Amino acid sequence: MSDNLLSASRVITDKVAENISRVEELAYEIRVREVMTSQVITMHPNDTMQTVLETFRQARISGAPVLEEGNLIGLVSIEDLIRCLLNQDLAAPVHQYMTPNPVVVKGDDSVIEALKVFVSKKYGRLPVVDGTGHLIGIITKGDITRGLLRALERDYQSEEVRRYRASHLFEDIESERTSLILRYNIKQGDFEHGGEASAKIKRALLRLGAPPQIARRCGIAVYEAEMNLIIHTTEGGVIRAEIEPHQISIDVYDYGPGIRDVELAMQPGYSTASEKVREMGFGAGMGLVNIKRCVDWMKLESEWGKGTRLRMKIYLPPPHTHSKGEALAVT
Amino acid sequence: MRLDQIVDALQLNVLTCSVNLNEIEPTGGYASDLLSCVMSGAQRGNLWITLQSHLNIVAVAALLDLAAVIITEGAQPDAATLEKATQEGVILLSTPLPTYTVIGRLWELGVRNPETTA
Numbered sequence: 001m002s003d004n005l006l007s008a009s010r011v012i013t014d015k016v017a018e019n020i021s022r023v024e025e026l027a028y029e030i031r032v033r034e035v036m037t038s039q040v041i042t043m044h045p046n047d048t049m050q051t052v053l054e055t056f057r058q059a060r061i062s063g064a065p066v067l068e069e070g071n072l073i074g075l076v077s078i079e080d081l082i083r084c085l086l087n088q089d090l091a092a093p094v095h096q097y098m099t100p101n102p103v104v105v106k107g108d109d110s111v112i113e114a115l116k117v118f119v120s121k122k123y124g125r126l127p128v129v130d131g132t133g134h135l136i137g138i139i140t141k142g143d144i145t146r147g148l149l150r151a152l153e154r155d156y157q158s159e160e161v162r163r164y165r166a167s168h169l170f171e172d173i174e175s176e177r178t179s180l181i182l183r184y185n186i187k188q189g190d191f192e193h194g195g196e197a198s199a200k201i202k203r204a205l206l207r208l209g210a211p212p213q214i215a216r217r218c219g220i221a222v223y224e225a226e227m228n229l230i231i232h233t234t235e236g237g238v239i240r241a242e243i244e245p246h247q248i249s250i251d252v253y254d255y256g257p258g259i260r261d262v263e264l265a266m267q268p269g270y271s272t273a274s275e276k277v278r279e280m281g282f283g284a285g286m287g288l289v290n291i292k293r294c295v296d297w298m299k300l301e302s303e304w305g306k307g308t309r310l311r312m313k314i315y316l317p318p319p320h321t322h323s324k325g326e327a328l329a330v331t
Numbered sequence: 332m333r334l335d336q337i338v339d340a341l342q343l344n345v346l347t348c349s350v351n352l353n354e355i356e357p358t359g360g361y362a363s364d365l366l367s368c369v370m371s372g373a374q375r376g377n378l379w380i381t382l383q384s385h386l387n388i389v390a391v392a393a394l395l396d397l398a399a400v401i402i403t404e405g406a407q408p409d410a411a412t413l414e415k416a417t418q419e420g421v422i423l424l425s426t427p428l429p430t431y432t433v434i435g436r437l438w439e440l441g442v443r444n445p446e447t448t449a
Contacts, residue, residue: 192411195390199419202394212396219394220370227366227387281383286367293371 024112026151027144032114033107035147036128036137042067043076045095049084052076052094065127065135066098072127072135074098104129107136111147114139170208170245179244180208186229188236191280198222201241201250208243210316218248218314221294224287225252225310231277233257233308246316250295253309259302266292266300332356332440334399337378338424341436343401346408346423347416355422357398359444362434366391373397378442380433384408384425386415393419403430 043052043064056062056078063077076098084090084097104127105114114126118141128137170178182204184197202219206212222239229237229252237254259265266288273283292298295312302308335352338345345352358376363369364383373379375396381388384406392400399422402408408416408423416423426433 192386194387195394199390199393216375216394216396223370223390223394224367280385280387281364281366281381282387284365284367286365286371290367290371 022152022155023148026148026155027112027115028110030111030147030151031107032105032109032111032128032139033137035111035143036107036139037143038137040065040127040135040138042135043094043098044068045073045093045098047094048090049081049092049094049097050090052081053085053090056081063125063138065102065138066094067135070134072102072104072129072133074100075102075125075127077124102127104133105139106131111144114144118144177244179242180204182241182243184226184239186226186236186239188230188233190230190236194227194230195223197226197239201239205243205248210248214248214314214316217294218250221291221312221314222250222252224291225250225312227282228252228287228310229254231273231282237307244316246318248314248316250312250314251309252311253307255307256305258304258306258308259300260304262300262302332442334422337437337440337442340440341401341426341428341433343424343426346402346413346425347421352422355398357442360434360437360442361444362430370395374444377444378437380430380437382406382430384412386412388412389415389419389421389423392416392421398422399424401426401433403428403433 041055041059041061041064043055043066045066045068052064055064063075065072066074066076074095076094080097080099084092103117103121103123105117107128107130117123117126125138125140127135128139130136182201184200186197187193198219201222202215205215205218210218222241226239229239233254234256235254237252240251242249242251264270267285268289269285271278271283271285277283288300291310291312294314296315297313299311300308301310333353334355334357337343337357338352356376357378358374360378360380361369361373362380363372364381366383366387369379369381369391373395376398377395378399378401379388379392379397380401380403382403384402385408388400388402388408389412391397402423402425405427406425408425413423415421428436
């Protein structure tokens with residue numbers, strides 16, 4: 001097949017060369033049993049050639065293995081049928097016209113073995129047998145082409161997903177401790193951009209392959225903290241999120257005015273928001289409560305007149321061995 | 332029930348360009364005008380019914396992966412809100428009906444949260 005590809009294109013670009021070699025690679029990787037047709041129509045040696053003709057026409061096939069007591073003894077093809085028609089001998093039994101002892105391939109062989117046979121001999125199809133020589137399927141050049149195209153498409157899709165998710169970032173970079181730090185400056189009163197930092201952090205987590213539920217929790221917690229910076233601070237503050245394979249640590253700090261009574265601020269329904277802000281639907285006194293619900297660990301420290309620091313952690317589940325993208329990958 | 336069927340049944344105005352309404356099946360609903368309550372109470376894929384129509388509803392809806400926001404009592408979001416919603420892929424719907432009526436109609440249509448239908 002690769003020979004055909006090579007002769008078909010006069011100028012071979014690097015891109016084409018790359019593709020050819022990938023197809024060749026796949027031809028070695030893919031097993032015959034993965035691309036063969038396993039529902040095989042078979043003939044008996046004592047069937048008449050008339051039956052073969054009718055079977056081929058109805059099933060739209062051009063060849064069938066011939067079985068005797070379950071053993072593969074031959075292959076009858078459209079070429080054999082044509083010879084028979086020329087002799088006007090449709091009443092003859094299959095064993096007179098079939099090709100006896102056909103070349104076979106094993107189901108566990110790589111597709112390249114079948115391709116070699118197709119290239120060196122003029123067969124249109126090959127019976128596929130298992131280790132004990134029993135028929136398990138039939139393979140044509142068309143089956144191989146379709147199988148390779150499917151595999152190439154899978155390749156392409158997984159490459160796309162990989163590129164999009166960027167989850168291999170943590171696999172590709174080796175260090176004692178790898179982390180990604182996202183930092184956002186939040187301005188006081190900037191309702192127009194409220195929620196952007198949290199949305200960006202959430203999106204980054206999803207791209208890094210974090211479970212959607214965790215990305216959502218993190219988004220909610222950061223959103224509440226972000227809105228607190230916009231609503232309650234004198235000049236805004238900073239959100240710093242550190243993403244590691246095993247946890248997300250978020251540090252939110254500002255330079256005033258601080259919280260007078262942290263314990264009271266943590267109580268559901270308590271808010272110091274202004275009437276104007278409340279009209280917008282903020283100031284329900286649920287922000288810190290929501291944060292506490294969404295994170296695995298939080299610490300709120302504040303000094304009146306100085307500022308506030310809120311630290312939160314969300315732990316990531318250890319990656320399952322076989323589920324890609326379920327958790328941040330750890331090397 | 333699919334979102335396009337809900338839009339038809341309640342004659343909602345579709346404010347954002349949303350071509351895939353027929354692919355969305357809300358998981359239930361949540362109603363509040365307090366953003367933190369929504370943050371705390373709304374579930375992924377819910378419809379959110381609110382009077383609020385300012386820019387920040389988009390951030391809430393996006394963060395919570397809500398199916399759509401139904402803005403009631405004829406409140407109109409401004410251009411910046413609509414633009415932001417389009418950017419974030421948040422669907423905004425509006426109606427002159429009050430919140431109570433919208434919820435009642437949705438309930439009749441069978442749009443209920445899993446825990447309350449049992």
